Amino acid sequence: MSTEFCLDDWGLYVHIPFCQARCTYCDFNTVTHMGPDQHPQYMQAVTQQWMQATLPKGRLVSIFFGGGTPSLVDPPLIEKFLASVISRVGSLAGLEITLESNPGTVDLDRLAAFKEAGVNRLSIGAQAMQDHHLKALNRIHGVDDIYRAVDWAKSAGIENFNLDAIYGLPGHTLTQWQETLRALVSLQPDHLSLYRLQVEAGTPLADGVKRGALLLPEEDNVADMADWAAAILTPQGYQQYEISNWAQPGRESLHNQLYWTFNSYLGLGAGAHSFHANRRWWTLRGVRRYMLAQAAGDSVIEGEETLSFDEQMREYMWLGLRRRSGVAKHRFQERFDRLSDEVFAKTLEHLQGLGLIVNDARTVRLSERGWDVANYVFRYFVADGIS
Numbered sequence: 310m311s312t313e314f315c316l317d318d319w320g321l322y323v324h325i326p327f328c329q330a331r332c333t334y335c336d337f338n339t340v341t342h343m344g345p346d347q348h349p350q351y352m353q354a355v356t357q358q359w360m361q362a363t364l365p366k367g368r369l370v371s372i373f374f375g376g377g378t379p380s381l382v383d384p385p386l387i388e389k390f391l392a393s394v395i396s397r398v399g400s401l402a403g404l405e406i407t408l409e410s411n412p413g414t415v416d417l418d419r420l421a422a423f424k425e426a427g428v429n430r431l432s433i434g435a436q437a438m439q440d441h442h443l444k445a446l447n448r449i450h451g452v453d454d455i456y457r458a459v460d461w462a463k464s465a466g467i468e469n470f471n472l473d474a475i476y477g478l479p480g481h482t483l484t485q486w487q488e489t490l491r492a493l494v495s496l497q498p499d500h501l502s503l504y505r506l507q508v509e510a511g512t513p514l515a516d517g518v519k520r521g522a523l524l525l526p527e528e529d530n531v532a533d534m535a536d537w538a539a540a541i542l543t544p545q546g547y548q549q550y551e552i553s554n555w556a557q558p559g560r561e562s563l564h565n566q567l568y569w570t571f572n573s574y575l576g577l578g579a580g581a582h583s584f585h586a587n588r589r590w591w592t593l594r595g596v597r598r599y600m601l602a603q604a605a606g607d608s609v610i611e612g613e614e615t616l617s618f619d620e621q622m623r624e625y626m627w628l629g630l631r632r633r634s635g636v637a638k639h640r641f642q643e644r645f646d647r648l649s650d651e652v653f654a655k656t657l658e659h660l661q662g663l664g665l666i667v668n669d670a671r672t673v674r675l676s677e678r679g680w681d682v683a684n685y686v687f688r689y690f691v692a693d694g695i696s
């Protein structure tokens with residue numbers, strides 16, 4: 310099941326850039342040299358940015374603390390920020406409020422305090438269920454910490470939680486991945502995000518792969534890993550509602566879905582991206598620069614772009630196709646006052662001919678075959694001519 314949003318529903322993303330150590334594969338905007346003494350000033354800057362922001366009209370449906378490692382920030386700072394949200398939107402009632410956490414940074418008291426602060430969804434970065442893989446990725450936690458974090462989350466009364474895992478790691482075997490999936494499922498998460506390892510330029514991982522010190526699994530093996538996710542998760546009631554995301558019915562992440570339905574989001578913090586109407590903008594990436602600019606009352610916006618009408622329609626299509634439910638045609642029409650069948654007539658006909666999409670009276674969505682080559686399908690919507 311996918312969520313149907315109103316056109317003007319929007320989400321709030323808060324970037325917390327602090328980490329204890331840098332994982333070998335990570336190219337996110339994070340810093341490891343700033344300790345807890347810097348957190349209050351950073352959260353102060355984030356709060357200021359929030360208080361000064363022009364809010365989209367419509368309903369705020371989700372707040373997502375992402376990173377970095379948001380669970381490193383003390384719960385009272387999260388609570389204080391959420392109080393500032395209440396001061397502008399009235400109440401947190403009904404909102405999905407997610408906090409990303411590293412299993413090596415939490416305990417029962419801390420998770421209970423996050424819950425008390427208003428967090429009602431926890432995303433736990435498990436990544437692998439073998440200590441040697443976690444160590445190779447420079448994760449700061451072991452497998453035992455993952456089990457403990459889940460226990461504590463449940464004891465703290467956080468009823469909705471996600472586990473992140475990565476497949477296609479150097480030296481990863483299909484058996485290990487199956488073991489990871491089974492271990493994850495045994496923890497009964499509401500939601501699972503399963504990502505294929507991306508080798509990002511400039512990371513220690515990329516360097517190791519380039520030098521031949523790290524060997525990635527063959528493409529066919531990685532494809533098998535994706536298939537095994539379906540084989541293990543589907544009988545347990547999980548539905549793949551998006552390419553990388555699985556959930557028990559009704560536990561799909563609201564926040565992620567806002568991105569794929571082209572709804573607005575406001576990003577706060579260093580390097581955070583925002584999107585509203587036809588405009589996308591982002592803040593200063595440097596954490597110290599961001600804090601200094603905010604303290605000095607200077608603009609923290611580093612850049613922006615305006616999407617043409619055509620670009621908006623194209624993005625709407627390929628983002629929407631990431632969802633299992635696809636693009637609802639009446640939604641497209643509601644937003645653009647055009648018919649998707651007319652605008653993308655040639656592309657749809659071509660992809661249908663290849664058996665990669667299903668185009669019925671109500672929706673356009675990826676077929677089972679298309680699901681396996683989704684990025685290939687998306688490229689058509691980015692590059693093809695439109696009417």
Ligand code: SF4
Pocket residue numbers: 327328329330331332335336337339376377378411434
């Ligand atoms: S904990 Fe997350 S954000 Fe921090 S370095 Fe590791 S992958 Fe990156």
